[in-house]
Amino acid sequence: MAGCQDVIVIDGGMLEGGGQILRNSAALSCLLGQPVTINNIRAGRSNPGLRPQHLMGLQLIRDICGGKLTGDRVGSTEITFHPGPIKGGSYQADTKTAGSICLLMQAAMPCLLYGDGESVLSLRGGTNAEMAPQVDYTIMVFNPMAEEFGMTSDCDIRRRGYYPKGGGEVKITSYPTKKLKPVSMTTRGEVTKVNIRSFVAGALTIKVADIMARCAVDTIQQVYKDVAISKDVVKEPEHAAVGTGTGIIIVAETSTGCLLAGSALGKKGVPAEKVGTDAAQMLLDNLAHGGCVDDHLQDQFILLMALAEGKSEVLCGPITLHTKTAIHVAQLLTKAKFEIKKLSDNSNVIECAGIGLVNSRLP
Known part of the structure; x- marks a missing residue:
């Protein structure tokens, strides 16, 4: 090729x-x-x-x-x-806006897996941006789940940046691999724990973060009455954030090691109660279909499944348009074979015969 x-x-x-x-x-x-x-x-x-x-x-x-x-x-x-x-090394990128650092990571990190050594990315922009996963999602959900393929990286948030200024900075250390392993994620198991991170920065008081967290807990407990919920309610220190921002991310852990999330960002005119409730509802919707991945992870896994050696299978909810797009691009360029097995209206298994791309730059 x-x-x-x-x-x-x-x-x-x-x-x-x-x-x-x-x-x-x-x-x-x-x-x-x-x-x-x-x-x-x-x-x-x-x-x-x-x-x-x-x-x-x-x-x-x-x-x-x-x-x-x-x-x-x-x-x-x-x-x-x-x-x-591809060359391992140090790379920088700055959106100079509140453009998402996470979307820069999505573009670059698969490439660095096939470099000739350890790489460091210094990225600037928005850490918690609209229309993109929050940086906390990458750390709390994507990175640990992607390790199942053999994709390992460390992520250090130097400074958070919010809309409209941006100005956040994240340092990522990426470790290369010889080749990616296939994954089999077909049993969700029981929800065993829920972790909440609710934050404010800038002009907002910690009371706002506390309200979001409390409303999220109330919403989750309507469905999961006996699950342990931990809350991290944070006011970002001034030196560690640019601008005023607020948001919440909620991650559920299951007995088989699956991680699924819901999140929301605060906006002017939107009550903190609604932000917390919306994030919790997104998590509950992601849990309701019984899949091993949430909607965001569903499409982010496609590229890794295509590159891995052998057959991967992932149980998920309804197939999103992002996932259909990712499969189309992957099949066009890699010749990996994808198949979607419909189990019910809300449940599917994505199967992929990956190409087993080998990193020729590693011994």
Whole structure:
């Protein structure tokens, strides 16, 4: 595959039609040495083309492999990427906005798995941003669950950054792997524990975080009366946060080691009670379908399943549009075979025969 120089053209407006197509396509292009052109970028959005955070993600992947990227400017609706060999090292990216650090991580971290050594990413932007997973989700859910594939990294939040200023900073240390293992996650087990992190920063008082946490506990206990719930109610210190922000993330642990989450961010005019209740309801919805992963993890696992050696299977809820998009891109570029087995209206198993990509840069 690495020797194939025919450029594969990907329609950036298909299915979900957003930044995810860019991230997954560019990451797989980098990993496989396969040039790509992505056109119709975010064609259906109110402001089509590349936004600053998408641009930074693409340029970060370019830097990691010393590739050639054309069309890389804000507003561009077509880019072409010719990847080079992945190199471990230190890399930086700054959205210069409240653009999500987590979405930069989603783009870069799979690439660094196949580097020639340990890598360090220093990323700046929004740590807890709308329309993206919170950085706490990456630390509390994605990283521990992705370790099942053999993907390991450390994540250090240096400073939190909130909308509209951003200014957060996260340092990630990524450890390379020879190849990823398949996973079998088909038994959810019982919910054994729930962990809540409720936070405020800037001008808000800790009372707001306490109200969110209490309302979340009340909502969860209506369904899970006897499950232990731990609360971490935090006012971020001034030196550790830029701007004023508030939010909550709730993670359920199960007897088989599954982690599922719900989260919400505070907004002007939205009562703290509603923020806490909304996050708890999102968790309850994710638990109700009986799957081993929540909606966010469902699509983030697709790329790892495609790269792993052998057959992976993951029990999940309804298949999201993000997941359908991720599968489409993965099949197009990797030739991994995916199959969705429908168990009921709310329950599916995603199966994948992965390509077993080997890291030739490690001995």
